[in-house]
Amino acid sequence: MKTESSHHMSGTAFAAFDKNLSPAALGYTFPAEFAPHKATWLSWPHKEASWPGKISSIYPSYAAFIKYIAMGEEVHIHVGDQVMQDFATQHLKQAQVNMENVYFHFFPTNDAWCRDHGPAFLTNPHAEHRKALVKWNYNAWGGKYPPYDLDNLIPLKIAEYRQIPYFKPDIIMEGGSIEVNGKGTLLTTEACLLNPNRNPHLSKTDIETYLQEYYGVSNVLWLKDGIIGDDTDGHVDDLTRFVNEDTVVTMITEDKADENYKPLKDNLKLLQKMRLENGKQLNIIELPMPGEIIYEDMRLPASYANFYISNHAVIVPTFHDPKDEKAIDILTDCFKDREVVGVDSLDLIWGLGSFHCLSQQEPL
Template sequence: MKTEIDTRIVDGHATPRELGYSFPAEFAPHAATWLSWPHKEASWPGKIDTIYPSYANFIKELAAEEEVHINVSDEKMKAFALRHLEVVGADLNKVFFHYFPTNDAWCRDHGPAFLTNPLSDQPKALVKWNYNAWGGKYPPFDLDNKIPHHIAKLRDIPCFTPGIIMEGGSIEVNGNGTLLTTEACLLNPNRNPHLSKSQIERYLEDYYGVGNILWLGDGIEGDDTDGHIDDLTRFVNGDTVVTVVEHNKKDVNYKPLQDNTKLLQKLRLENGKQMNVVELPMPAPILYEDMRLPASYANFYIANNLVVVPTFRDANDDKALEIIASCFPDRKVTGIDSLDLIWGLGSFHCLSQQEPL
């Protein structure tokens, strides 16, 4: 039986889960990838000009596999972007620009969470979570907070608005009903201080369409998102995760990553089974102006037939690529230099948001 939804902005109605919607895993087939063109110099102080070659190469790789939709402020920004894409030889027939202005580039967190329900007359919908730039750290964020509504209108699809703060980089799903997140982020009082852990779990269940919530602990040093899961642990298929580990016992990341790995061994999937846990090394510490940057190979992005992995000119780059390639035998796995990008405190996964078929 098909479900009908009469309103595009869905408030006061049944939840997505009740209507049969769920958030597909990133490794499920994509219709497109969404990006917001980087333009905020304060996010890469003194370095923003250096990020565009890597960013443009990221788009080139994506456009070889699927559509790429880019939010820009105006014609001038579009022309600037096109110049960079032409330099790297991106397939511009697969790149689409939208005049949806943003404050910053982190589309994983301010972009929509696309949902699917193949039995519905409207098989695609989205969730517009509220966005406050990771606890109000980087105002203004009013333009970013409007991006999901713009995309819902463009796509003419239902838009669910839970009314609480949530960021795409804070959750990870396997597509079968299990969601991974961290206490460090979702229980941080700078997000939703009025909600208890069980209340947050209910929102996750209702709006991502999952039934099994798994919690890890702390994030990595330098992560201004307060512990996003996409720098820590990622599903590569329905029952396998890769998780970063630090082998230097003197490193500040050693204990929290050991603790998370031990937790993963104890946690169970929606079917009661233990996860397969594949360990991924960390790069050596990257410092810029005496600040530890949150460099992590876990911040890779899965596209159709492709996985793009951040590399850091580090001795562990090749090992990380080899491990990730072993997890995706049917996809091209490519590394793109992220040493300048990470000065913005995020990489390819933070910058992108998938739209499922």
């Protein structure tokens, strides 16, 4: 376990690229999550309002999540101060986390959702700087949960710490709204990226161009709506995920009375018509939707698709539901090279997100 300060470190790489140069033009791409990682970045949960009345109950699951990641890669955790670091350390030690792989940074945040406020790490093995990042703008899913000024600074702090250059497109984009196969195809949803609370000045074509230029993809596939209860306006990471270059898992429910029945069915039909960057059809594996989880009269966005792929393990949210085991079995078949583990997410999901929403991978 190490604490890393946020002061400027020696080197010259930490600088914005020329505005006129895009990552794609310079040969950078955004690797798939199943490609090898150097690290996972997290923002320690501390905002009571994200888990009203329940925040103290989320830490055992959050620490178990970190335990599995730290078995195979570095874990970098943003904390506000020494008090928060000590509190986090206590929980991680209780969970028997390998603290040799844990690094703390005094990078204060407003909230915990590092998938969305963290950077997009890009790679180009032939460039002078093998790694770069995209510093998107972040507005807490359309200005829903101010303040978010500290969260919006996180990518620049990471670029400075890692001494890697960055791109700054100056539009709103969240990591949970896109999914890539690492070979040129990106999946997203109209419900989120075309929502007027993000980039009202941009057309669908404009947004597609940004996706191609800044994630280094050639093939953008659009799904429609997200799941009920998802306050991000329909992030793809609750819906459909790549498990390898040509295979997705996608959420489905057989229960016609479930509000998710039609949007998930429509989603599946769209996936069946889609083609990868090489013209091939997607292999589609169906994942069952857990039963409704209602808390304080609110349907929560519980989804097995919000798993996180780390070097050692695939960490799957579970919900005390009979379908938990089936989902883990399906994902175990998808990931022969990794341990697939279920970690209790019943309290975490009260924050309206789970393991994927909380994490951001840094490729090798």
